[in-house]
Structure formats: C-alpha cells, structure tokens
Amino acid sequence: MKIFFLLIFILVFICFGNRVFCNVDSYFEHLDKVKKIESKINNNLPFTYNQMCLGGYFAMPSAKTNEVGTFAFCYSNSSPYQILSANFQYFDRLELSGNFWIFKNVLEPGFGKMGFGDDADRAANIKFALLKKKDGFEFLPEIAIGLNDFYGSKRFFSKYIVVTKDFFDQNFEASIGYGGGRINGFFAGLSYFPFLKKSKFFKNFSFLAELDANDYKNHAKEHFKGRDVNFPINVGINFSFLDVFQFSVNSLRGKKVATSLTAYYNIGKSNGLFPKYLDPPIFSDFRNLDFSNLTEEKDFSNNLALAFKDEGLDLMKASKFVDSNDKKCLALKIINQRYRNEKILKLRIQNVLSFFPLDDYYSVVVRVESEGINLHEYSFKKEYLNSFKEKKMGKFELDALTQINDYSLKEDENFSKILYLRKKSPYSLSVRPKINAFFGACRGKFKYDGGFLANLDGYLFDELYYNLQLSYIAKQASAQVGSKDVYNPSQIINVRSDFVKYFETNSFHIDSAFIQKNFNLKKAFFAKIALGYFELAYAGLALETLYYPINSSFAFSIEAANVYKRKYSGLNFQNKIRKFNNNKEEFEKYIGFQYFLNLYFDVKPLDLTLKTSIGQFLAKDKGIKLEILKYFKSGFEISTWITFTDKVDIVNSKRYFDKGFSIRLPLDLFMNKSSRKRFNFKMSEWLRDVGAKSQTGKELYMIIHDERNAY
Numbered sequence: 001m002k003i004f005f006l007l008i009f010i011l012v013f014i015c016f017g018n019r020v021f022c023n024v025d026s027y028f029e030h031l032d033k034v035k036k037i038e039s040k041i042n043n044n045l046p047f048t049y050n051q052m053c054l055g056g057y058f059a060m061p062s063a064k065t066n067e068v069g070t071f072a073f074c075y076s077n078s079s080p081y082q083i084l085s086a087n088f089q090y091f092d093r094l095e096l097s098g099n100f101w102i103f104k105n106v107l108e109p110g111f112g113k114m115g116f117g118d119d120a121d122r123a124a125n126i127k128f129a130l131l132k133k134k135d136g137f138e139f140l141p142e143i144a145i146g147l148n149d150f151y152g153s154k155r156f157f158s159k160y161i162v163v164t165k166d167f168f169d170q171n172f173e174a175s176i177g178y179g180g181g182r183i184n185g186f187f188a189g190l191s192y193f194p195f196l197k198k199s200k201f202f203k204n205f206s207f208l209a210e211l212d213a214n215d216y217k218n219h220a221k222e223h224f225k226g227r228d229v230n231f232p233i234n235v236g237i238n239f240s241f242l243d244v245f246q247f248s249v250n251s252l253r254g255k256k257v258a259t260s261l262t263a264y265y266n267i268g269k270s271n272g273l274f275p276k277y278l279d280p281p282i283f284s285d286f287r288n289l290d291f292s293n294l295t296e297e298k299d300f301s302n303n304l305a306l307a308f309k310d311e312g313l314d315l316m317k318a319s320k321f322v323d324s325n326d327k328k329c330l331a332l333k334i335i336n337q338r339y340r341n342e343k344i345l346k347l348r349i350q351n352v353l354s355f356f357p358l359d360d361y362y363s364v365v366v367r368v369e370s371e372g373i374n375l376h377e378y379s380f381k382k383e384y385l386n387s388f389k390e391k392k393m394g395k396f397e398l399d400a401l402t403q404i405n406d407y408s409l410k411e412d413e414n415f416s417k418i419l420y421l422r423k424k425s426p427y428s429l430s431v432r433p434k435i436n437a438f439f440g441a442c443r444g445k446f447k448y449d450g451g452f453l454a455n456l457d458g459y460l461f462d463e464l465y466y467n468l469q470l471s472y473i474a475k476q477a478s479a480q481v482g483s484k485d486v487y488n489p490s491q492i493i494n495v496r497s498d499f500v501k502y503f504e505t506n507s508f509h510i511d512s513a514f515i516q517k518n519f520n521l522k523k524a525f526f527a528k529i530a531l532g533y534f535e536l537a538y539a540g541l542a543l544e545t546l547y548y549p550i551n552s553s554f555a556f557s558i559e560a561a562n563v564y565k566r567k568y569s570g571l572n573f574q575n576k577i578r579k580f581n582n583n584k585e586e587f588e589k590y591i592g593f594q595y596f597l598n599l600y601f602d603v604k605p606l607d608l609t610l611k612t613s614i615g616q617f618l619a620k621d622k623g624i625k626l627e628i629l630k631y632f633k634s635g636f637e638i639s640t641w642i643t644f645t646d647k648v649d650i651v652n653s654k655r656y657f658d659k660g661f662s663i664r665l666p667l668d669l670f671m672n673k674s675s676r677k678r679f680n681f682k683m684s685e686w687l688r689d690v691g692a693k694s695q696t697g698k699e700l701y702m703i704i705h706d707e708r709n710a711y
Contacts (some may be wrong), residue, residue, distance in 0.1 A: 043135065043168045045193060046204045048238050048264045051076035051178060052148070053085030053097045057189040057210040058234045058250045058258065062175045063144035064127050065095045069268015069632045070566060080104050080225040087264075088446060088638065090630060091606075093129040098122065099149075101156065103223050110487065123149035123156055133166065141165035148182070153652075154568075155221040158183040171196045179213055187213035191238070204240035208250065209233060216253060230254030268632035270669055278673035279338075280312050282351055301420035304332075307356055312338045312674070316369065318420035320361070327362035335369050335424070338674050340635050340666060342404070342708055346378065350398060353380050354388045367407060370707045371698060372465045373518040373526060374407045376550055396480040404708070406523040406550045427458035430677055432667065434471050436503065437683060449503060450475040453511065453675075465518065467697075469511040476507060481620035488651045489580040491607035493590060495565070495618040496692040498578055502536050505569040511536050516697045524549035526704070530697030533571070538563040538592065539620075542696035548704055551603040560595040561696045563618075592618050594693060600701055607631050611707070618692040621647035625691060631709070635666035643691030651686055658691035660684035676706075 047066050049058035053074035066072075072087040082104060083288035102121040110116075111158055127146035131137065141163040149156040162177030168445040175189040189210040195202040212232050218284045236250025236258075246262040305315040317333040339345045349366055358364060359382070367377040384401050387393035451473040460466055490497045502509070515533025521527055526546040533539040540563030543576040548555035564573040577590035596615035603610065611627040623645030631637045643658040650656065662682035 043166075045166050045168060045171070045173050045191070045196070046206070046240060048191065048206065048208070048240075048248075049074060049087065049264070051078045051083060051258060051260045051264065052123075052125065053087040054127060054146075054148075055095060057175075057191065057208050058236060058248065058252070059212050059214055060175075060183070060187045060189050060210045061127065061144075061146055061148075061160065061162055061177070062173075062189055063129065063142040063162045065089060065093065065127065065132070065144070066264070067266050067269070068092050069270075069634070069636070070264055070266045071261055072264035074260055074262040074493075076258065078258040078260070079256040080223045083260075083337075089268075090638075095127040095129075095146075097125045099125065099156075101450050105225070106223065118430075121153055121155050123588075124151045126150060157181045163188075164462070165190075179288075182215060182219050183213050184215035184218075185213050187211050201241075203238075204236045204246075207235075208238055208248070209235045212253070226253075226256060228253065228546075234258075237527065267636050267665075267669070268634055270634040270636075272634075272669045272671070274670075274672040276668075276671075276673055280310055282311070282348060294417060297419050304352075304356060305420060305422070307352045308334060310520065311352055313345075313348060314422075315420065316422050316424065317418065319418050321416050323362070328360065330358065330361040330364045331367065332364065333367045333369055336707070337428075337676060340668070340674070340676055340706070340709070342486075344401070344674075346402075346404070347395070349378065350380070350388070350395070351400070354385050355396075357673075358382060358385065365408075368707065371518055371583065371703045372459065372516075373700075373703065374520040375704055375707050376404050377407055378402050378404060404550055407520055408523070423462045424459040426460075427456060427496075430455045432679055433678065434473070435681065436473075437681075438500070438687070448475075449473045451507070460515065463517065464515050465698075466513075466515045468513045471509045471511050473507045473509075476503060489583055490649060490689050491582075491619070492619050492647050492649060492689050493588065494578040494580075495592070495689050496537075497687050497689050499537060499566045499687060502566075508569065509536060512695075516695055518698075518700070518703070521545075524552075526695065526700050528700055532697075533566070534563070534697060535695040537566055538694040539566055539573070540564055540592070540694070540696075544696070544700055545671075546700040546704075548600075548701060553604060553700060555600040557598045557600075557701060558596070559595070559598065559696065561694060563592040563594070563694045563696075565590060592694065593620075594618055596693075600703070602705075608632065615644060617643075617690070618694055619647060619689045621645035621690055623691065625693075634669060636669075637664040638662070639664075645690050647690050649688055649690045651688070656686060656688055656690065658684060658686075658688060 008299045012417050047055060047064055048057065049072055050058055050061065053072055054061050055066060056062045066089045068089050070089045076083040076085070080103070082102040084100040085097060086211050087095065089549050090096050090297065099122070101121045101123060103109065106119045108116045108119040113376060124145065125148045127144050129142065129144045131140060131143040133142055142165070143161070143163050145161045146159070148158040158181035159181050160173055160177050160183050162178035164173065164175040166173050171193040175193045178185065179187060187210065191206045191208045193203070193206045195205055195530070210233065212234050216227050216229050231254025234250050234252055235666055236248060236536070238246065238248040240246040244263060244265060246264065249257065249259045252258040301318045304318060308315040308699060314335045314337065315332060316335055319331045321329055321331060323329050334349070336345050343675040353364055362382055364380045365377055366380065380402050384393065431452055431454050434451045436449040438447045451471060453469055453471045456468045457466060485497070510533065512533050512535055514530055514534055516528055516530040519527040523549055528544045530542045534542070540560035540561055542559065544557055544559035546555065546557040565577060567574050575589060576587040579588060594616055596613045599612045601610045607630060609629040609631070613625040616622050622641060625643040627639055627641040629637060629639040639662045641660060648655060661682050662680065665679040667677045667679055
C-alpha cells in the first residue's frame with residue numbers, strides 16, 4: 001500500500017510539480033516587482049524651498065510639495081528685495097505660502113517719512129499638485145499648477161504650470177514649466193545631489209540651476225533697481241542641515257548674489273521635541289500588587305482612586321447601583337486634565353479596570369467630565385475585562401466591545417450608594433506667552449507686544465467654572481500702530497478697529513474674569529450660561545445650547561450674548577462708541593448684541609471641521625462666517641475664515657470682508673509630559689469692524705470636540 005501511494009505521489013509530481021513551482025516562482029516575481037515599484041515611488045530626492053518659500057529652486061517653482069503639516073519660515077535677500085515668508089503644507093497636494101516683500105531704498109509713499117521706512121507689500125501664493133510620484137505612476141513626472149500673489153495688490157502676480165521629474169538613481173531632478181504674469185513664458189530648473197548616497201551629513205547638499213522667466217525688464221511694478229538682466233540663468237548651491245535648516249546662495253539676473261535661510265519642521269506629525277518620560281507608565285499588569293486589604297468599601301474606593309491617580313487621572317466619584325436586570329454595577333466619574341488623545345485616555349482606563357479586582361460587579365460604567373460637563377461614558381462588562389486579564393482577548397477586541405457612548409442620565413436614579421466622592425480643584429494656575437502682532441503700522445512694518453499671561457481657573461461650590469486671566473506686556477510696541485486707518489477710516493461703529501487703544505494706557509491688564517456653568521441636558525444636548533469679562537474689550541452675559549451626538553460628524557448650536565464695551569483701562573464700561581463720518585470722529589450710544597446659529601460638520605477622512613455661523617455680529621451687521629479648521633495627529637490645529645455681512649467697509653477702494661487665520665498649538669510638544677494646555681494665536685488680514693465677534697467664555701463644541709478627539 002505504501003508503495004502504491006508513493007507511485008501516485010511521483011506521478012502527480014511529474015505531471016503538476018513543474019507547474020506548481022512555476023506558479024510559486026511567478027508569485028515571487030510579482031512580489032519583487034511590487035517591491036521595486038514601491039521603492040521607486042518612496043525614494044525621493046530632498047525637498048528644497050525657493051526664495052519665496054515655495055517648493056522650487058531660487059526664483060522659480062517646482063511641482064514638488066513637502067509632507068503634510070510642515071511649516072517653514074524663510075528670509076531671503078534677493079536684491080533689490082528682502083522677502084520674509086511662511087509656508088504651510090495644508091494638504092498633501094495643497095501648498096500655501098505668504099510673503100512680505102520689502103522694496104529696499106524705496107520709501108513708502110504715505111508713511112515712509114513717519115517711520116514706516118521702505119515700501120512693502122504682502123503676497124499670498126498657492127500651489128496644487130495634480131499628479132504626484134506617490135500616485136503610483138513612477139515613470140511619469142509630477143505636475144502642479146500655481147498662483148503667486150493671487151490676492152491683494154497683486155504686484156507680483158503669476159500663474160504657472162510646471163512638471164518635475166526625479167531621477168533618483170542619478171541623484172538628479174529636472175523641471176520645466178510655463179507661466180503668465182511676472183513669470184512670463186517658459187522656465188526650467190535643475191538640481192544635482194552629488195553626495196546623496198555617499199555622505200549622511202552632506203546628503204542634502206545640491207547644485208542648482210534655473211532658467212529665470214521673471215519679466216524683470218517689462219514688469220510694471222518691479223523695483224527700479226531690479227530691472228537690469230545680464231543673464232537669465234541663475235546658478236548656486238543649496239544645503240540642508242539638522243533636518244531643520246536650509247541655506248542657499250546663488251547668482252541673480254547675472255548681476256547680484258542672492259541668499260536665503262529657511263527653517264522648517266513638520267509640526268503636524270510631531271510627537272514633541274522631548275519624550276514624555278514624566279508621564280506615568282501605562283499599567284500592564286496588577287497581579288504583583290497586594291489587594292488583600294480591599295474588603296472594606298472605603299479601602300476599595302481609596303485604592304481605586306490611587307490607581308487612577310497613578311495613571312494621571314482624577315477619580316471624582318464612585319457609586320454602586322443595581323441595573324434593570326438586578327445586576328450589581330459600579331459607576332465611576334473621572335476628570336481628564338492631562339491627555340489630549342481620547343484613545344490614550346481610554347487605554348489607561350482599560351488598564352486600571354482590567355487588573356483591578358472588580359469581581360463583585362457585573363459591569364463598570366466610566367463617565368468622563370470636562371469643564372463641568374458630563375460628556376460621555378464607557379461601559380465595561382466584567383467578562384470582557386476578565387478575558388483581557390487572562391489574555392483570552394486582545395486590546396483591539398476589548399476596545400471594540402467598549403465603544404464610547406452618550407452620557408446616560410437615567411442611570412443616576414438607580415444609584416444605591418456613593419462609595420467615594422471628591423470635590424473639584426478650586427484653582428489651577430498656568431503661565432504662558434502672550435503676543436499681539438500687527439503688520440503695516442504707521443511707524444515700522446511689523447509691531448508686536450510680547451509678555452506673559454497668567455491663567456487661574458477652577459470651580460466655585462464645585463459647580464461654577466471660573467476663569468481669570470492677567471497679562472503683563474513686557475515689550476510694548478502696539479501703541480505705535482495707531483487706532484485709525486488714515487487711508488481707509490472705518491465708516492461703521494468701531495467695535496474692533498480701536499483694539500490697540502487698550503494697550504496704549506498701561507502694561508498690566510485683566511484680560512478676562514468670568515464664571516460659566518455648563519449643562520448636559522439630555523444625552524447629546526448641552527448648554528451653558530456665562531457671565532463676566534470675556535475679553536479685553538467686552539463683558540456681558542452669554543447663553544448657548546448645543547446638539548452634538550457621540551460618533552456624529554454633525555452638530556449645531558444656538559448662541560446669544562448681550563455685551564458691553566469696556567473702557568480702555570480699568571473695569572468700567574463705555575456707554576458710547578466711536579465712529580468716523582469720512583474723517584470726522586463721532587460717537588453714538590452702544591450696547592452690543594450678537595446671536596448665531598452655528599453648524600458644524602467634521603470631515604474625518606480629511607481631518608477637517610467645517611463651521612458656518614449665521615447671525616448678527618458686534619457692529620449690528622448681519623451675515624455669515626465660514627470657517628475651516630484643519631487638525632493634525634500632533635494636536636496642532638490651524639483655522640481659516642471669511643465673513644460676509646450686509647455692512648459695507650471699504651479698504652483700498654474695494655469692499656472688505658473679514659478674513660484671517662488662527663492656530664492652536666499644544667504646549668506639550670515642548671514639554672516632557674502630556675498636557676492639555678494650548679497656545680492660541682489669531683490674525684486678521686485687516687483690523688476692521690465688519691464680521692467682528694466677542695468672545696463669550698468657553699465654546700461648548702470645542703470643549704467636547706477636544707475631549708472626544710483621537711488624533
């Protein structure tokens with residue numbers, strides 16, 4: 001019988017074996033081809049910024065874009081200009097940058113003699129990548145279209161299309177493009193990285209050359225000293241070091257030498273500058289700990305509070321209750337004042353519950369509170385926790401079986417006994433930088449105030465949240481900005497354009513002093529009432545209600561506030577507000593009233609939140625404000641907005657609609673421990689009065705969104 005089966009095996013092998021091995025060989029050949037293709041796609045030559053902080057060479061762009069979330073700041077001495085620039089890679093295919101051009105030795109016509117100095121202009125640039133190497137077509141070049149200085153005075157306006165091809169094996173990159181406007185006609189760029197595969201330190205060193213298509217001679221708004229061109233080809237070198245800085249030097253127009261220095265950092269993907277070694281280690285196993293003294297409820301609850309404290313969390317309340325099925329359950333309320341990431345918070349909760357002895361309870365409900373709001377809850381069944389502890393279930397399965405849910409108010413009625421109760425902290429003190437920045441001041445191009453802001457907050461009677469902010473301006477320059485636009489005085493009531501007057505009086509300010517009560521009305525419905533000094537310019541009473549279901553991308557709120565304008569010093573209020581009738585200063589009685597319907601939509605695949613506000617603004621103008629908030633894995637957020645209202649405000653002979661950007665920067669990126677504190681910075685294109693809003697305490701949506709985020 002054995003001989004029979006052996007003969008059958010030999011026969012099958014002879015007939016089909018060769019085919020099987022061929023199929024296996026073919027399979028590995030395909031894998032090898034895929035690996036080679038992926039290698040070609042992922043092997044990229046170093047990215048270089050040009051003198052306008054765009055992906056490119058010296059004066060010309062390339063089709064390449066940097067990694068999403070990368071910020072860059074650049075200073076260029078490109079005779080006869082000095083260029084201050086910033087670049088942000090908003091999306092994988094969308095590159096945004098801004099320039100501040102200084103015309104050296106050309107006095108600004110209006111305020112030059114008053115101290116403004118040389119003429120200057122602002123520019124905004126955008127580039128969109130149509131085809132990238134990572135799309136999988138490694139044999140095709142990358143393609144991008146772009147607009148330079150597409151908004152405002154457009155002195156340097158250009159539109160272009162450019163293609164770029166990497167020759168990684170040869171350490172070589174080439175671009176060719178065509179433009180209109182200041183870039184007039186065909187342009188090209190070449191870069192060569194001779195040490196890319198030879199030296200770790202000099203791998204980013206490159207020789208560059210470009211065909212400069214800027215029409216210096218005929219461009220009407222060119223600097224008069226920048227029109228002569230001896231040679232249209234610029235050559236030079238570029239060197240990046242420490243993966244943070246880039247320096248370039250090159251010939252320009254065959255007449256001058258240009259230099260630029262760029263600092264860049266991917267803040268969107270950053271895990272922080274320092275490891276979080278001061279964070280408590282995540283518990284992996286409690287089996288070596290002694291729980292023999294937990295028979296008494298007091299010992300049980302106190303030790304449970306200590307376990308949460310070791311994880312960096314505050315246990316505020318522990319109760320036992322009987323559910324609808326007569327099962328004995330445990331309810332816990334915690335406050336998270338440390339972690340920004342909801343997944344990390346949940347992981348720490350899971351680890352405590354999994355290895356803490358909870359055999360007396362069928363399930364554990366953990367409720368999360370923030371800023372006095374009962375936000376959401378997790379429900380952990382004992383059988384799941386035991387399976388995880390015994391390694392019959394992994395973290396992924398446990399996480400899937402304990403999803404985040406809306407806060408359930410009806411459970412409170414079944415609580416039989418409170419085991420542990422702790423009051424909220426009456427105060428918490430933090431200190432952070434404070435910066436006010438202004439472009440286009442009468443005396444000097446850029447003015448800023450620099451100082452410190454002390455924030456004291458906590459809870460009164462364990463219910464009312466309060467916030468007190470005191471600031472001291474150590475370096476004050478805003479007083480030189482001027483509270484009136486000489487060229488374009490605002491023709492509507494000055495609800496915001498007089499803001500700098502608050503800094504002309506003294507260096508010490510009470511920025512805010514308010515109390516706020518937040519409510520969870522029913523599951524996804526929330527509300528707030530706030531009273532006090534909301535900001536440096538306004539105080540009053542604010543109401544808000546919000547609908548924001550768990551796991552929902554959609555939310556909406558209704559808010560209203562009655563506010564009074566503060567005097568420029570002290571805590572008293574103005575009963576009249578300034579207004580210009582042409583250039584004549586007038587005053588009228590004023591009490592502010594703003595109200596809005598806010599719609600939120602979270603586009604999670606793009607890490608975007610869209611917000612639309614419809615209602616009345618501070619200057620009694622009615623309209624709509626559109627905001628786009630982009631958030632990143634690191635916790636960094638950048639928001640842009642534009643506002644359309646029925647009031648007419650003229651700036652430089654054009655109707656102005658308020659627009660600008662803001663950033664929220666997690667402070668723990670610069671710390672060796674986790675923190676929820678953030679640095680906020682906001683800037684409008686112009687300090688005007690249309691579309692102005694007063695702060696009204698802490699916004700409900702942002703409180704909840706920050707607590708639920710998992711990036």
